[in-house]
Amino acid sequence: MEINEPKDLGVHPFDCTSTLRESHRQNIYGAAFNQYRLPEETPIFATVGSNWVSVYEVPLVEEQNGNKNLIKLIASYKDGNDDEAYYAVCWAIDPQTIKSLLCFGGKFGFIRVVDATSGQMIRMLSGHGQAVNELRAHPSKDGIVASCSVDLTVIIWNVNQSNYLVRLGGFRGHRNQLLSLDWSECGNYIVTGSMDHSIKLWSLKGKPGQKIDQSLGIVEEPNTESKYSVQTGDEFALAFVRHVSAKKESSKTQPAMVQHPCCTTNELHTNYVDCVRLCGPFVFSKAVSQNCIYVWKFGKFEEKIAGLDHLVKPDSLVSMLSSLRLDNNVNWFAKFELDPFKKWLLCGNNSSAIYAYNIRDKIMEGKAQQVLKVFDGADAQVRQVCFEPYGRLAMAVGDRGLLSRIDRWTEDRSTTIPIKRKRLASQDE
Numbered sequence: 569m570e571i572n573e574p575k576d577l578g579v580h581p582f583d584c585t586s587t588l589r590e591s592h593r594q595n596i597y598g599a600a601f602n603q604y605r606l607p608e609e610t611p612i613f614a615t616v617g618s619n620w621v622s623v624y625e626v627p628l629v630e631e632q633n634g635n636k637n638l639i640k641l642i643a644s645y646k647d648g649n650d651d652e653a654y655y656a657v658c659w660a661i662d663p664q665t666i667k668s669l670l671c672f673g674g675k676f677g678f679i680r681v682v683d684a685t686s687g688q689m690i691r692m693l694s695g696h697g698q699a700v701n702e703l704r705a706h707p708s709k710d711g712i713v714a715s716c717s718v719d720l721t722v723i724i725w726n727v728n729q730s731n732y733l734v735r736l737g738g739f740r741g742h743r744n745q746l747l748s749l750d751w752s753e754c755g756n757y758i759v760t761g762s763m764d765h766s767i768k769l770w771s772l773k774g775k776p777g778q779k780i781d782q783s784l785g786i787v788e789e790p791n792t793e794s795k796y797s798v799q800t801g802d803e804f805a806l807a808f809v810r811h812v813s814a815k816k817e818s819s820k821t822q823p824a825m826v827q828h829p830c831c832t833t834n835e836l837h838t839n840y841v842d843c844v845r846l847c848g849p850f851v852f853s854k855a856v857s858q859n860c861i862y863v864w865k866f867g868k869f870e871e872k873i874a875g876l877d878h879l880v881k882p883d884s885l886v887s888m889l890s891s892l893r894l895d896n897n898v899n900w901f902a903k904f905e906l907d908p909f910k911k912w913l914l915c916g917n918n919s920s921a922i923y924a925y926n927i928r929d930k931i932m933e934g935k936a937q938q939v940l941k942v943f944d945g946a947d948a949q950v951r952q953v954c955f956e957p958y959g960r961l962a963m964a965v966g967d968r969g970l971l972s973r974i975d976r977w978t979e980d981r982s983t984t985i986p987i988k989r990k991r992l993a994s995q996d997e
Contacts, residue, residue, distance in 0.1 A: 598703075622645075669684060942974065
C-alpha cells in the first residue's frame with residue numbers, strides 16, 4: 569500500500585498538544601507505535617516504565633461525542649514481580665491470527681510476547697543473560713525482532729517461536745553493555761552502540777539471513793537425508809549414519825553465530841553511545857555528554873553501507889557528513905527517532921526540550937529547525953521519541969511517568985483536533 573508523505577505547514581510543523589503522567593510516576597524508558605495499523609485506523613502506541621506496560625490510543629480527529637482526550641489509555645499490564653523494570657518495547661504480529669503482539673523486556677533479560685488485545689502472554693523468550701536495553705522490529709519481515717543486552721550480544725528472534733535464530737557478539741564484539749541497535753532498510757545489516765564507546769555494523773548475509781528466512785517459511789529446509797548407504801546388520805555403519813543424520817537435524821535448530829562485525833569504530837565518541845539509527849548508508853549516533861548527533865558512514869561516501877566489507881578485518885574507516893547540535897545532552901539512555909519518510913529527526917534532552925532537525929533539506933546546517941517544550945514545562949529528561957507509522961504525529965516519553973503528544977501540522981490535516989498553537993522557537997532563538 570502506497571502512502572503519501574505529509575506536506576508540512578511552514579518550517580515549524582511540530583506542536584506539543586497534550587501531556588499526561590502515568591500513575592506509577594516512574595521513568596518511562598521505552599515507547600513504540602503499532603506499525604501494523606492502517607492509515608484510517610486510530611494510532612496505538614505502548615510505553616514501558618518500572619514494571620508497567622501501558623497501551624494508548626491517540627485519535628487524529630475529534631470524536632463525535634465531544635471527548636477531547638488526545639491520549640487515551642486503553643490497557644495496562646503490571647508485572648507480578650515488583651523488582652522487574654522494563655526498558656524496551658516493540659510490536660510484532662502473529663501471521664496465523666493476524667493479531668498484534670506486544671514485545672517488551674528489561675531488567676531480568678526475558679522478553680515477554682503478549683496478545684495486545686486480550687492481554688494474554690503468548691510466550692516468554694529466554695536467551696539473554698542480563699538486561700535487555702532495546703528492541704527493534706525488522707523493517708519488512710513480520711515477527712522478526714532484534715534485541716540488545718547488557719550481556720554484550722544482539723539476539724534475533726522470530727517472536728512466534730521459542731528459540732532464537734541468530735546471536736551477534738563474541739571475539740570481536742563489544743566489550744561493555746549494548747545500549748542501542750537498528751536495522752538497515754534492507755534488513756541485511758544491524759548497527760549497534762555500546763557503553764564501550766564503539767559502534768559496530770553486523771552483516772546478516774549468508775547463514776544468519778537463511779535462518780531468519782527459514783523461520784518464516786520463505787526458503788526450504790536443507791535436505792537432511794544421509795548420502796551414506798549401508799546394509800542392515802552392519803551395526804557400526806548404521807550407528808555412524810544415525811550420528812550424521814542427527815547432527816544435520818540438530819544444525820537446523822541451532823542458532824547462527826556471528827562473532828565478527830563487518831565494520832567497527834571507536835574514534836567518534838568519547839562516552840556511552842546510547843542511540844544509533846540507520847538511514848540508507850548513513851549512521852546517526854549520539855553519546856552521553858557530547859552535545860551533538862553525528863551523521864556519518866562506514867567507508868568512503870561512494871562505497872556501500874559496509875564500506876569495503878572486508879572478510880578478514882572489519883572496516884574502521886569512517887566518513888563524516890555532519891554534526892547536529894544538541895544542547896543539554898547530559899543523561900544516558902535517551903533515544904531519538906527518524907520519521908518514516910526520513911525527513912525529520914526528533915531528539916529530546918534533559919530539560920524537556922525536543923529538537924527537530926530537517927535531515928533531508930538542511931542537514932548541513934548542523935542545527936535544529938525547531939525546538940519545542942514538552943511535559944507541560946516540567947523539567948524532566950526525555951527518554952525516547954517515537955513516530956506514528958505514517959509520520960503524522962509523534963510521542964515523547966520521559967522521567968517521572970511523563971508523556972507528551974507532538975502533532976505534525978500538515979496541509980491535509982484540516983480536520984484534526986483544533987489546538988491553539990504556541991509560538992515555536994528555532995535553535996538560534
